[in-house]
Amino acid sequence: MANIVQFENVGLRYGTGQETLSDVSFTLSTGAFYFLTGASGAGKTSLLKLLYLAQRPTRGSIRLFGEDAVTLPRSRLPGFRRRIGVVFQDFRLVPHLSAYDNIALPLRVSGVPESDVEAPVREMLAWVGLSDRVDAKPPTLSGGEQQRVAIARAVIGRPEILVADEPTGNVDPDMAERLLHLFDSLNRLGTTVVVATHDFHLLGRIQKAHMMRLDHGRLLDPTGSLRFPPPNAPGGSE
Amino acid sequence: MSVKVIATAADRRLLDESRGTRAMTWIMAIMLFLTVLAAALGLGTLGAAALLDRQLAGRLTVQIVEAVESKRLDQTQRALAVLRTDPVVTRAVEVDRAKLTTLLRPWLGADEADPDLPIPAMIDVDLRAASDAAVARVRDGVRAVAPSARIDRHESWMSPVRSFMGMVTLLAAGLVLLMAAATAAVVILAARAGLETHRDTIEVLHMLGSTDVQVARLFQRRIALDTLIGGVLGTIGAVGVVLLVGWQLTTLGSDLLGGLSLGTRDWVLLGALPFAFAVLATLAARQAVLGALGRYL
Ligand SMILES: Nc1ncnc2c1ncn2[C@@H]1O[C@H](COP(=O)(O)OP(=O)(O)O)[C@@H](O)[C@H]1O
Ligand SMILES: [Mg+2]
Numbered sequence: 001m002a003n004i005v006q007f008e009n010v011g012l013r014y015g016t017g018q019e020t021l022s023d024v025s026f027t028l029s030t031g032a033f034y035f036l037t038g039a040s041g042a043g044k045t046s047l048l049k050l051l052y053l054a055q056r057p058t059r060g061s062i063r064l065f066g067e068d069a070v071t072l073p074r075s076r077l078p079g080f081r082r083r084i085g086v087v088f089q090d091f092r093l094v095p096h097l098s099a100y101d102n103i104a105l106p107l108r109v110s111g112v113p114e115s116d117v118e119a120p121v122r123e124m125l126a127w128v129g130l131s132d133r134v135d136a137k138p139p140t141l142s143g144g145e146q147q148r149v150a151i152a153r154a155v156i157g158r159p160e161i162l163v164a165d166e167p168t169g170n171v172d173p174d175m176a177e178r179l180l181h182l183f184d185s186l187n188r189l190g191t192t193v194v195v196a197t198h199d200f201h202l203l204g205r206i207q208k209a210h211m212m213r214l215d216h217g218r219l220l221d222p223t224g225s226l227r228f229p230p231p232n233a234p235g236g237s238e
Numbered sequence: 239m240s241v242k243v244i245a246t247a248a249d250r251r252l253l254d255e256s257r258g259t260r261a262m263t264w265i266m267a268i269m270l271f272l273t274v275l276a277a278a279l280g281l282g283t284l285g286a287a288a289l290l291d292r293q294l295a296g297r298l299t300v301q302i303v304e305a306v307e308s309k310r311l312d313q314t315q316r317a318l319a320v321l322r323t324d325p326v327v328t329r330a331v332e333v334d335r336a337k338l339t340t341l342l343r344p345w346l347g348a349d350e351a352d353p354d355l356p357i358p359a360m361i362d363v364d365l366r367a368a369s370d371a372a373v374a375r376v377r378d379g380v381r382a383v384a385p386s387a388r389i390d391r392h393e394s395w396m397s398p399v400r401s402f403m404g405m406v407t408l409l410a411a412g413l414v415l416l417m418a419a420a421t422a423a424v425v426i427l428a429a430r431a432g433l434e435t436h437r438d439t440i441e442v443l444h445m446l447g448s449t450d451v452q453v454a455r456l457f458q459r460r461i462a463l464d465t466l467i468g469g470v471l472g473t474i475g476a477v478g479v480v481l482l483v484g485w486q487l488t489t490l491g492s493d494l495l496g497g498l499s500l501g502t503r504d505w506v507l508l509g510a511l512p513f514a515f516a517v518l519a520t521l522a523a524r525q526a527v528l529g530a531l532g533r534y535l
Binding site: 056075080081082093096108109153 | 248249251252438439441442443444445446447448449452532535
């Protein structure tokens, strides 16, 4: 299976402090499912930002879709970003747009004709259980509802990679499982999925998932071959 | 480069239209009001100057420089006769001698002019056509009967009124250019402020794969519309003022100011100004936005 993402000795430093990420090396296989775990402040969001091209690394090399993503010219970023769906930790919904328009954004940005927008948006709204909140603006939605809009927006374009940063942090366990099932369905259709979470209840739900663990900016298992539960954790190995 | 002014409803919703006043529309209304007034003044003066040029170009002064009075009188009469039969001459009038003496008194002294002092006789001539050939023919005709005649063609640049008009025209053109520069500057500032206001939205759009051109289009559409509406309003106001002033001028019945009228071409130019300014504003906004977006990742 081809590698869709390859990090080699990647380091990231914000400003002049110490490195937030150090010597991060891993590969993601096309079509696989990954969990990224680690304590708060370990660097999960920073690593994902490098992955969805919101941040350039301070050192090291990143290959994405078989191309060097570090030296990618600005003009080619939009094309790459359209192939990646992102659930931001802080949702990043456009506050003055309705739930419908927020979810429709990726399609409209990609130039999908307006006649082909409505059906998939309604389908996504139904999937995340928000069919009755079509016209609601994000500030009037609960945290969990906003998160579901963010997820719907991330997956509507059938991205090749889905990056979700703590996507179940604001929803109840039932909804968390439902959303995870959505990611799983997308994964079955061929999307490579990376979910950052520290919700250990979720980890066991996807049997095929690979584990990546970050600790103080370092990846504990650079090969990315860990399975849940970790072999050294109580509960045994595979 | 396509500048689509009509945005889809979805595009219009993207930049929160309720936020941010429509100050741009009012600024543009004032800008175009002043610009159209300046342009009307410039175009009107240009028209008056052209009219004056045509009049001056067809005007000659014939001087009969002859010391012996009887000869001078004789030659003057014969020159007048020749001039009045020439078809190209529309008017030939001897300047009244008493008037001429009055005019010359400051130079000749207050005393009665020395009868021996040879004041030349002068004839004002208007020509139908101001061509060099016509002037040469008149000169030859007059010289044949009055060998001492000197024929002076009026040069338009010698007229102080003409040079004043030239100055007013230049001033008006300078004002129009200044207003265009000020408009571009205002639009650039507004576009930058708009970018700051919509920074979060733009970041999201970038993350979803929007190109800079797509983002710039959102701004330029909006600015094109705002500036066009404001510009047309300002132009309508200014045209109203111009019509009012024009009507006042006609009631004055002044020869000089009567030339200050606008032709069809002038009106078309004035009407095109708000559109030209909207295009200028749109391009300025586009450049400002693209330049600023280049600093995002
Ligand atoms: N934009 C930033 N500027 C400076 N420091 C940052 C920035 N983003 C994150 N950090 C720091 O990097 C570290 C890792 O943060 P983050 O990647 O958000 O971790 P996690 O997502 O695992 O909680 C933290 O110490 C945080 O303070
Ligand atoms: Mg985080």
